[in-house]
Amino acid sequence: MYSPTLLLGQLAVIAGATAAAQPSPVTIRAGGPDVSIAIDNEIRYQAIDGFGFCEAFQRAHALINLPAPYRDEVIDLLFNPDTGAGFSILRIGLGSSPNSTLDHMNSPQPSAHSPFVWDHNDSGQLWVARQALRYGVRTFYADAWSAPGYMKTNGRDDQGGWLCGVRGEGVASTINGTTSACGGASWVEAYAEYLVRYVQSYLSEGIPIKFVGFLNEPNAIKGYATMQSDGYQAADEAFALSLALRASNLSVGISCCEGQGWSYARQLLSEMQDAGAEDTLSLITAHAYKGAPAAPDSPLNTTLPVWITENSPIMQRLGMSQTWYNNGSENEGLYWAVTIHNALTAGNVSAYIYWIGSEPYQVGGNFYVTDPPYQIGGNFWATSHFSRFIRPGATRIGTTTASTASKNDSSSVMVSAYENKDGSVVVQVINNCDQSVTAAVTAPNWVHTPTAWEACEVDTRMTDNTHNLTLADAIYLPADGNLDTVFPPRSLTTLFVKCSGEN
Numbered sequence: 001m002y003s004p005t006l007l008l009g010q011l012a013v014i015a016g017a018t019a020a021a022q023p024s025p026v027t028i029r030a031g032g033p034d035v036s037i038a039i040d041n042e043i044r045y046q047a048i049d050g051f052g053f054c055e056a057f058q059r060a061h062a063l064i065n066l067p068a069p070y071r072d073e074v075i076d077l078l079f080n081p082d083t084g085a086g087f088s089i090l091r092i093g094l095g096s097s098p099n100s101t102l103d104h105m106n107s108p109q110p111s112a113h114s115p116f117v118w119d120h121n122d123s124g125q126l127w128v129a130r131q132a133l134r135y136g137v138r139t140f141y142a143d144a145w146s147a148p149g150y151m152k153t154n155g156r157d158d159q160g161g162w163l164c165g166v167r168g169e170g171v172a173s174t175i176n177g178t179t180s181a182c183g184g185a186s187w188v189e190a191y192a193e194y195l196v197r198y199v200q201s202y203l204s205e206g207i208p209i210k211f212v213g214f215l216n217e218p219n220a221i222k223g224y225a226t227m228q229s230d231g232y233q234a235a236d237e238a239f240a241l242s243l244a245l246r247a248s249n250l251s252v253g254i255s256c257c258e259g260q261g262w263s264y265a266r267q268l269l270s271e272m273q274d275a276g277a278e279d280t281l282s283l284i285t286a287h288a289y290k291g292a293p294a295a296p297d298s299p300l301n302t303t304l305p306v307w308i309t310e311n312s313p314i315m316q317r318l319g320m321s322q323t324w325y326n327n328g329s330e331n332e333g334l335y336w337a338v339t340i341h342n343a344l345t346a347g348n349v350s351a352y353i354y355w356i357g358s359e360p361y362q363v364g365g366n367f368y369v370t371d372p373p374y375q376i377g378g379n380f381w382a383t384s385h386f387s388r389f390i391r392p393g394a395t396r397i398g399t400t401t402a403s404t405a406s407k408n409d410s411s412s413v414m415v416s417a418y419e420n421k422d423g424s425v426v427v428q429v430i431n432n433c434d435q436s437v438t439a440a441v442t443a444p445n446w447v448h449t450p451t452a453w454e455a456c457e458v459d460t461r462m463t464d465n466t467h468n469l470t471l472a473d474a475i476y477l478p479a480d481g482n483l484d485t486v487f488p489p490r491s492l493t494t495l496f497v498k499c500s501g502e503n
């Protein structure tokens with residue numbers, strides 16, 4: 001427990017049923033609050049699809065092989081919506097490699113002449129998907145890093161190369177003096193069929209894939225599955241995949257294009273639009289690692305939902321850190337809270353998917369699992385604040401933050417708010433100052449009817465260097481709908497407001 005309401009301790013004891021129309025006196029620190037925060041649920045922004053992670057690249061095995069009871073604890077931390085992060089999206093790496101060594105995800109059809117064989121395993125990811133399903137996850141997103149090698153200009157699924165038959169790469173057997181593996185054939189339709197069969201394989205296991213993607217960082221050339229593409233070439237595959245999904249009666253949305261950063265995602269989207277392919281898509285996907293900018297600064301030019309489908313502090317090789325705040329580096333929890341906040345507010349993003357949830361190396365995943373029991377990264381707590389309380393189908397709503405004192409606190413106080421489908425309201429407040437900040441939170445629209453106030457319970461959870469998602473005593477919203485709260489230095493606080501009568 002911690003007490004965010006030092007200034008209004010009296011308020012904490014108002015009991016919903018007995019408080020009647022007796023608003024408690026509210027004591028405010030001399031000089032008044034430092035910051036005022038107004039919530040307005042009549043201003044409505046993007047819908048939120050959820051938060052998630054991935055266990056591709058054989059990382060699922062570290063989780064599967066964790067000894068009991070640690071394995072159960074970690075799965076619970078990831079998926080439990082009451083006691084864990086309650087992640088609501090699982091990103092699945094759709095394999096194209098000849099085998100499952102290192103960072104390879106094996107293909108169900110590794111050569112042109114082999115049959116399509118579903119191995120009921122998928123590098124351990126099927127097991128993770130089953131755990132997710134058990135906890136109520138309904139958004140499964142499969143994404144291929146590449147087509148299998150036999151479909152590509154370079155004859156292999158790694159080291160870049162293009163899908164045979166997309167515009168500009170053609171199917172000629174010789175390109176720039178190098179003999180291509182295409183052998184005069186286009187594999188655009190065959191790749192679409194391959195993706196359909198993969199989706200059907202998951203369906204046969206009871207896992208309904210909701211979205212499928214066919215590219216990942218299409219400017220990268222690496223020693224693992226990589227396939228090059230611009231937005232026009234992506235359009236060629238998107239048209240074919242759209243037809244193939246429809247022909248198979250699968251109601252699965254297509255996503256594109258997993259550009260490595262925001263600026264590149266913006267370019268791929270505009271090329272897709274120019275090629276007339278935006279209508280084939282259900283989601284625009286981007287990573288937030290590299291570019292100018294790498295992370296969302298303003299919305300992409302689309303009315304489709306936009307997801308950040310990969311990010312983590314992996315690029316800086318800082319290693320996973322259990323620290324919440326020390327020096328503001330990218331592997332700390334508070335930094336991560338600000339990262340998600342910016343994507344949701346400045347970027348109009350509808351989902352944020354962390355790279356790997358649990359992995360054996362200390363490169364930046366949420367958990368470090370080689371040495372049981374396990375360690376929890378500070379960024380896990382940051383993500384949990386958003387994931388556990390902002391449920392799929394929520395809508396981001398209006399907030400304004402202003403400094404009311406002579407201090408310049410407001411620029412370091414970052415606020416966002418969301419209304420869940422059941423009417424509960426979630427307010428996320430990051431205090432990035434070195435001193436605590438007192439804020440008057442006003443939300444006239446919380447109080448739906450003149451007498452409903454006494455039944456509005458506010459659950460407050462806070463993370464800082466000495467607390468992890470710690471729940472404070474429940475408080476009840478006063479009659480005027482104003483709540484004065486203390487936000488500790490370098491903290492993230494979630495106010496979860498639920499009024500009785502909401503369903």
Ligand SMILES: *[C@@H]1O[C@H](CO)[C@@H](O)[C@H](O)[C@H]1NC(C)=O
Pocket residue numbers: 097098099100101104158
């Ligand atoms: C796995 O496939 C890669 C090509 O992606 C190949 O270089 C490697 O030799 C294969 N490893 C094994 C053990 O077959």
Ligand SMILES: *[C@@H]1O[C@H](CO)[C@@H](O)[C@H](O)[C@H]1NC(C)=O
Pocket residue numbers: 058100121122123124
């Ligand atoms: C699943 O595949 C992996 C290789 O990715 C292997 O190590 C593991 O034993 C397989 N599990 C089962 C149940 O076949």
Ligand SMILES: *[C@@H]1O[C@H](CO)[C@@H](O)[C@H](O)[C@H]1NC(C)=O
Pocket residue numbers: 153175176
């Ligand atoms: C062929 O050469 C041109 C010009 O050097 C280059 O832009 C293009 O990427 C090359 N294509 C392939 C498939 O290597």
Ligand SMILES: *[C@@H]1O[C@H](CO)[C@@H](O)[C@H](O)[C@H]1NC(C)=O
Pocket residue numbers: 247248249
């Ligand atoms: C898709 O549904 C239509 C109409 O229900 C049906 O005629 C067709 O056979 C189905 N196709 C497949 C591949 O199941």
Ligand SMILES: *[C@@H]1O[C@H](CO)[C@@H](O)[C@H](O)[C@H]1NC(C)=O
Pocket residue numbers: 270273301302
């Ligand atoms: C935004 O996208 C539309 C197509 O949806 C396009 O016509 C327009 O030119 C784009 N605007 C910018 C600034 O890119």
Ligand SMILES: *[C@@H]1O[C@H](CO)[C@@H](O)[C@H](O)[C@H]1NC(C)=O
Pocket residue numbers: 045046047299300302303304305306348350
């Ligand atoms: C924000 O995203 C939603 C889709 O999730 C879209 O309808 C809306 O137009 C976007 N807003 C802006 C300002 O781009």
Ligand SMILES: *[C@@H]1O[C@H](CO)[C@@H](O)[C@H](O)[C@H]1NC(C)=O
Pocket residue numbers: 322323375376377378381466467468
């Ligand atoms: C909070 O979690 C971190 C790991 O992220 C751990 O090191 C720390 O001891 C925990 N603090 C409390 C008060 O539980």
Ligand SMILES: *[C@@H]1O[C@H](CO)[C@@H](O)[C@H](O)[C@H]1NC(C)=O
Pocket residue numbers: 318321323325326327328329331332
């Ligand atoms: C900053 O702190 C993080 C842990 O919070 C640590 O990993 C990193 O090395 C530190 N950086 C510097 C420059 O001290």
Ligand SMILES: *[C@@H]1O[C@H](CO)[C@@H](O)[C@H](O)[C@H]1NC(C)=O
Pocket residue numbers: 408411
């Ligand atoms: C806030 O005030 C402090 C102390 O006066 C100053 O160092 C800092 O630059 C100010 N920050 C902003 C964003 O104005």
